[in-house]
Amino acid sequence: MKPLTSLMHSVWIAENDLRQSFKSVRHVIWSLLFPIFMMFTFSFRYGATELDIQFIHTFLIPGIVGMTAMFGSINETMSIVWDKSLGVFDRILAAPVSSISIIVGKTMSGAVMGVISALVLLIVGSTLFGVSFVNISAVLLIIFLASFSFTGIGTIISGLASEPREAMMLSNLLRFPMMFLGGVFFPVEAMPMPLPYVARVLPLTYVTEALRAIQIENASIVFVDAMVLLVYTVGTMLLGSKILMRIMTRL
């Protein structure tokens, strides 16, 4: 099959997935309300008597934006499990489309959803708290890398889960510890031992750290974190693709 045709197949699969997700308006609203809610809840720093704009500016919003990228991409990739259980996945398998195109398409939709969700939070945060990002292209790069690495994790979960409920449990098992240990609400340095070591294994830690480093203009941290995220992206994508490929050929 020609590479361009394969790529177009992926684009159409991704487009169709996103179309399906955005058709369910309630689904989109609920998934975005959660991080917005968290943003408001944690905007009052523990012990503080008034809003700490510096904290919101350099800590909270970058953390929440990273977390939203995680929720957006993993949620969207979960559509693979729904597709499998509803038989929709079979419809694509029965079409003259290569397995690689299917995996790339599913990955694209996950990553795009991650980027869109994170951007919405970025806009909401910037508008409500007057937060401005000093280097928007660096922010976009980190959000992009984050969304792809979380999509990789999503494909692994989707490949391993036998049905949607199991997928939800598996993803919560990863997402919630990651949310609290990935430095979204509490700084990793302030965590008791050995939690900082655990945090260093989680990709979200590097996302939040990089987004904060952009705010305080620490380019070396941003570079290192971006490299770690790139390794995560390649690793999770390869593993996720391998698992999905096994499902598609049903060996």
Place this chain on the structure above:
Amino acid sequence: MENAIEVKELTKFYGSLLAVDHVNFEVKGKEIFGLLGPNGAGKTTTIRMICGMLRPTSGTVVIAGFDVSQKPQEVKRRIGWVPDISNLFGELSARVNLEFMGKLYGLDKKTRRERIDQVLELFHLKDRQNDPVKYYSKGMHRRLTIAAALLHQPEILVMDEPTSGLDAQTARLMREIIIDLNKEGRTILLTTHQIGEADRLAQRVGIIDRGRLIALNTPEQIKNSTEGMRALEIKILNDVDQQRWIPIISEAEGVDNVFLAEGKIRVLSKDLPQMIPTVINLVDKHGGKIENISVAQPTLEDAFINLTGKSIREESISKEEYLKRRLARSGLR
């Protein structure tokens, strides 16, 4: 006539479970071929392998000269698959669903638009084309599923239980559609667990049981293969529960099999003259009065029972085994 589908020694293991066991058959070009068997017999697994959606453990499938395992894309382009359940994108409209399928099958924009209009018109879905398909009735779902399978104008249509779960009227409409599609020159491979459907629709039938193909011929030839087996139809007067007579009549000497068919008790025997008086006496002894008794022509169901030793309506495998097979087939376990 050239073979449209050639299945050779097709075998599928799900772990240690043998779902399809060295199945051989061919479907001739432009014929309607029915794969008949009870639930869990291996019909769906067989057609999934034919459509290139499931890799066989061993054996080959050749579609229009292309080996499925070597040229899956060529095969998929020539096949239209109609699953037993509607598996379209529920949130999206019929038109958007068809657009997506048309793109995946490589139809250009103009052809796509023309064909979508054509199939929507043909299957009376034009009025509801922009509604999300999750709001469609079961019959509409089935029509749309066929429409989606026809969009790329395949030579071969593979239909899994095409009338299953439909009301009588929609099922009749579906059978008419199948016959029309065949008249247009399409080869049709369908699976069914309904004997009457295979008898009415298929020009040739393959009977599959526990993963093995146990008969392959025209419905007439299969019926004639009952080797001296004759059928007797009995109706007991004023008895709503005809079922209760089955174990009673089974006791009679010379009776090979008893089951209910279309509200009548159907008794199979190789020795009808000896069996008739025994059955009449038994019914009388148990307080029943025979309203109607007649010797009947052997049907495909009689042949099925003769071949498998059981009615297709009986569960040939335990519920547990059936669920295990379904889970294994869906790749979930």
